[in-house]
Amino acid sequence: MSSALANASANATLPDAHGHFGQFGGRYVPETLMHPLLELEQEYFRSQHDPAFQQELAYYLREFCGRPTPLYYAERLTKELGGAKIYLKREDLLHTGAHKINNAIGQILLAKRMGKTRIIAETGAGQHGVATATVSAMFGLQCVIYMGAVDCERQALNVYRMKMLGAEVVSVKAGQQTLKEAVNEAMRDWVTNVRSTHYILGTAYGAHPYPVMVRNFQRVIGDEARRQILEQEERLPDLLIACVGGGSNAIGLFYPFLGDPTVKMVGVEAGGLGIQPEQHAARFQGGSLGVLQGTRSYILQDAHGQIQLTHSVSAGLDYAAVGPEHAWLRDQGRVDYTYATDDQALAAFVKLARLEGIIPALESSHAVAEVIARAPRMSPDQLVIVNLSGRGDKDVAQAARKLGLQLPE
Numbered sequence: 235m236s237s238a239l240a241n242a243s244a245n246a247t248l249p250d251a252h253g254h255f256g257q258f259g260g261r262y263v264p265e266t267l268m269h270p271l272l273e274l275e276q277e278y279f280r281s282q283h284d285p286a287f288q289q290e291l292a293y294y295l296r297e298f299c300g301r302p303t304p305l306y307y308a309e310r311l312t313k314e315l316g317g318a319k320i321y322l323k324r325e326d327l328l329h330t331g332a333h334k335i336n337n338a339i340g341q342i343l344l345a346k347r348m349g350k351t352r353i354i355a356e357t358g359a360g361q362h363g364v365a366t367a368t369v370s371a372m373f374g375l376q377c378v379i380y381m382g383a384v385d386c387e388r389q390a391l392n393v394y395r396m397k398m399l400g401a402e403v404v405s406v407k408a409g410q411q412t413l414k415e416a417v418n419e420a421m422r423d424w425v426t427n428v429r430s431t432h433y434i435l436g437t438a439y440g441a442h443p444y445p446v447m448v449r450n451f452q453r454v455i456g457d458e459a460r461r462q463i464l465e466q467e468e469r470l471p472d473l474l475i476a477c478v479g480g481g482s483n484a485i486g487l488f489y490p491f492l493g494d495p496t497v498k499m500v501g502v503e504a505g506g507l508g509i510q511p512e513q514h515a516a517r518f519q520g521g522s523l524g525v526l527q528g529t530r531s532y533i534l535q536d537a538h539g540q541i542q543l544t545h546s547v548s549a550g551l552d553y554a555a556v557g558p559e560h561a562w563l564r565d566q567g568r569v570d571y572t573y574a575t576d577d578q579a580l581a582a583f584v585k586l587a588r589l590e591g592i593i594p595a596l597e598s599s600h601a602v603a604e605v606i607a608r609a610p611r612m613s614p615d616q617l618v619i620v621n622l623s624g625r626g627d628k629d630v631a632q633a634a635r636k637l638g639l640q641l642p643e
């Protein structure tokens with residue numbers, strides 16, 4: 235076994251007790267946040283081993299969120315591309331329209347156990363905000379969502395959804411007015427209100443225990459996909475593809491396959507307008523090691539450590555840092571990372587809609603773009619699973635503008 239593969243199976247035991255994935259991860263926070271993070275860590279690891287908690291979580295995932303999601307054979311896309319057989323993991327069919335609810339439901343159950351009465355969250359595309367507002371409404375907890383002013387505008391539908399669900403939405407006008415600034419505001423709120431408040435972080439990022447906890451709440455995607463492909467094809471897939479923002483849908487799909495050396499994996503970042511500074515959000519193209527918002531990972535920063543501006547057509551991938559476990563998997567050579575540009579994602583968005591009757595989220599469209607590029611170079615007896623992390627309802631107005639579609643007279 236090559237050392238990369240030996241290391242990849244060792245990953246089953248990572249992170250270490252301090253949240254490190256090799257040189258990545260950890261807990262870089264002000265003293266005031268140490269107490270709530272330790273409290274959360276304790277409650278999380280206790281609950282993880284508590285059958286009552288697991289049963290409650292399984293109940294809500296099934297009855298409220300709509301799990302399991304199908305692993306759907308994309309027959310027309312497969313035929314059009316003329317190569318590998320393509321399956322879509324349909325996280326777009328979950329309640330609220332994306333994988334974010336898997337994690338939101340897990341964390342709100344923890345919040346209840348810790349006796350918290352108030353929930354805060356940050357959101358980029360608005361999908362995590364909607365998921366958090368939804369579970370807060372369901373359990374009757376007060377909810378405040380921080381969202382960059384630019385994101386509020388490009389994801390207006392999701393702002394209305396959150397308000398409809400009774401959440402307060404705070405439009406953050408600092409800096410670039412996107413996700414990074416929203417996270418800063420949420421952390422500021424948490425410092426001030428730690429006693430009453432739980433912060434539901436939306437991706438596999440941030441200070442320990444968030445990256446490992448969010449991964450474990452999202453691994454249900456890969457656990458199901460593994461079972462489903464074995465049922466449907468009686469063998470493991472050759473390739474997994476997922477888009478990577480903070481990295482939660484991708485690690486959720488990848489994690490249960492990490493010990494299977496024949497399963498290749500590729501994470502797709504946002505290539506935006508192309509790989510020039512400030513035109514993209516592909517941290518593995520031009521990013522470097524640094525600390526941002528509680529953890530150590532690959533970050534888009536300049537020579538002075540100033541965080542660079544980022545760009546993507548999809549708000550959910552538009553972030554300057556990537557989850558620490560992905561940084562580790564990339565260093566180990568276990569997972570490949572590439573990017574799709576805005577134009578490639580938009581073309582994939584339209585292609586999946588026309589060929590399969592499925593409108594994917596613009597985030598997920600980055601993964602679809604990669605399968606469009608790769609499948610034709612693979613043989614028809616190979617299997618690919620693409621994670622369809624969310625549905626594109628929230629994106630149709632933006633896509634229509636980009637594509638120049640007109641309303642009928």
Ligand SMILES: *Cc1c(COP(=O)(O)O)cnc(C)c1O
Nearest residue numbers: 361479480481482483550597624
């Ligand atoms: C938030 C979001 C993403 C990106 O977040 P990850 O944590 O990288 O999964 C991808 N797809 C959709 C639909 C999202 O809402």
